[in-house]
Amino acid sequence: MAKKSYLMTPGPTPVPEDIRNEMAKPIIHHRTKEYQTIFKDATEGLKKIFKTKGDLFTFTSSGTGAMEASIVNVLSPGDKIIVVRGGKFGERFGDIAKAYGVNTVNIDVEWGSAPSPVIIKETLKANPDVKGVYTTLCETSTATVFDIKTIGEVVRATNALFVVDTISGLGADDFLNDEWGVDIAICGSQKGLMIPPGLAFCSVSEKAWRAVETSKLPKFYFNFKKYKKAYIDTDTPFTSAITLVIGLKKAVETINSKGVDNVIAEHQSQARAFREAVKAIGLSVFSKSPSSAVTGVNTPEGMDADALIKLLKTEYGVTFAGGQENLKGKVFRCAHMGGIDKEHTLESIKALEEALLKMGWKCKSCAGFDAAKKIIG
Numbered sequence: 001m002a003k004k005s006y007l008m009t010p011g012p013t014p015v016p017e018d019i020r021n022e023m024a025k026p027i028i029h030h031r032t033k034e035y036q037t038i039f040k041d042a043t044e045g046l047k048k049i050f051k052t053k054g055d056l057f058t059f060t061s062s063g064t065g066a067m068e069a070s071i072v073n074v075l076s077p078g079d080k081i082i083v084v085r086g087g088k089f090g091e092r093f094g095d096i097a098k099a100y101g102v103n104t105v106n107i108d109v110e111w112g113s114a115p116s117p118v119i120i121k122e123t124l125k126a127n128p129d130v131k132g133v134y135t136t137l138c139e140t141s142t143a144t145v146f147d148i149k150t151i152g153e154v155v156r157a158t159n160a161l162f163v164v165d166t167i168s169g170l171g172a173d174d175f176l177n178d179e180w181g182v183d184i185a186i187c188g189s190q191k192g193l194m195i196p197p198g199l200a201f202c203s204v205s206e207k208a209w210r211a212v213e214t215s216k217l218p219k220f221y222f223n224f225k226k227y228k229k230a231y232i233d234t235d236t237p238f239t240s241a242i243t244l245v246i247g248l249k250k251a252v253e254t255i256n257s258k259g260v261d262n263v264i265a266e267h268q269s270q271a272r273a274f275r276e277a278v279k280a281i282g283l284s285v286f287s288k289s290p291s292s293a294v295t296g297v298n299t300p301e302g303m304d305a306d307a308l309i310k311l312l313k314t315e316y317g318v319t320f321a322g323g324q325e326n327l328k329g330k331v332f333r334c335a336h337m338g339g340i341d342k343e344h345t346l347e348s349i350k351a352l353e354e355a356l357l358k359m360g361w362k363c364k365s366c367a368g369f370d371a372a373k374k375i376i377g
């Protein structure tokens with residue numbers, strides 16, 4: 001029998017067997033009653049996970065497509081936005097804005113820290129003409145969760161839109177789209193929603209719709225108005241990624257049958273167990289505001305993170321992710337979101353301890369496993 005393998009990367013995440021089986025069924029046509037029902041159930045179910053009563057659109061693209069949609073649908077050339085840059089994905093908003101001739105006021109946050117809502121408030125005060133604040137729920141590159149609730153209170157009092165990339169955080173970190181005053185929330189399929197890559201989502205508030213009416217940036221495929229019009233007939237303007245939407249419906253049902261808050265609580269305890277294990281082994285967590293979607297761990301002095309990741313993969317079948325950009329070689333990351341369960345978490349901790357010992361790290365064997373077991377055993 002093939003050795004079990006554990007995909008612990010912050011996207012893609014493991015796709016549970018019952019969801020894979022749904023997607024393996026013969027394809028159906030999308031302009032049918034049968035498909036419309038599936039698409040409607042998937043969308044309405046997903047709204048419960050976002051905690052929104054507003055519009056929610058599904059695009060065929062990776063998550064970045066929805067990030068682009070959140071810019072082209074509400075802004076015009078020469079507009080100014082605030083971009084919170086505390087890692088690779090925050091920076092991406094700035095890159096997309098630049099590509100479309102949108103000016104940015106950057107709030108640079110030390111990697112591994114969460115932005116202070118006070119700084120956002122002051123930046124908004126100093127720039128009353130900004131059209132939006134673009135930020136991230138979980139900055140996956142640094143495994144850091146941001147205080148979206150408090151930032152939302154600040155942005156809500158202004159004319160600016162509040163745009164949040166929840167691609168990795170949704171379903172693992174708390175998120176309340178409507179209550180927290182989020183105007184556009186962005187998500188993708190391959191992280192907390194536990195289906196393969198290929199779908200992206202945007203929630204759209206009433207305040208965002210007013211900005212859509214005046215937006216002059218060029219757009220075609222990602223035009224919100226096209227998706228809104230099509231959804232009246234529970235349809236999509238272009239061919240749906242039928243198979244993925246079938247998977248989404250199943251995934252959303254799985255999450256909602258447990259209750260999204262219970263699912264988040266499960267991931268929170270896995271993340272806590274992993275962090276406790278890391279400390280018991282004698283390592284340290286990178287982030288000052290650790291997310292429950294993913295944990296970044298500082299690699300011990302003198303140890304090569306890439307060699308550790310390779311050993312975990314080849315000898316133990318456990319796939320961790322490395323650090324990105326300036327964290328490359330210094331940090332490794334283990335996800336807790338989506339289909340990642342207790343067993344995955346405990347097995348990865350066991351493998352991590354053995355691999356570290358093999359690489360000469362002097363930890364008390366099994367201290368991490370025992371610490372985690374106390375929380376999720």
Ligand SMILES: *Cc1c(COP(=O)(O)O)cnc(C)c1O
Pocket residue numbers: 011062063064065089136138139140165166167168188197
């Ligand atoms: C994964 C991720 C993205 C990028 O999504 P793609 O699907 O690769 O386009 C963007 N933002 C965050 C926070 C992510 O975790």
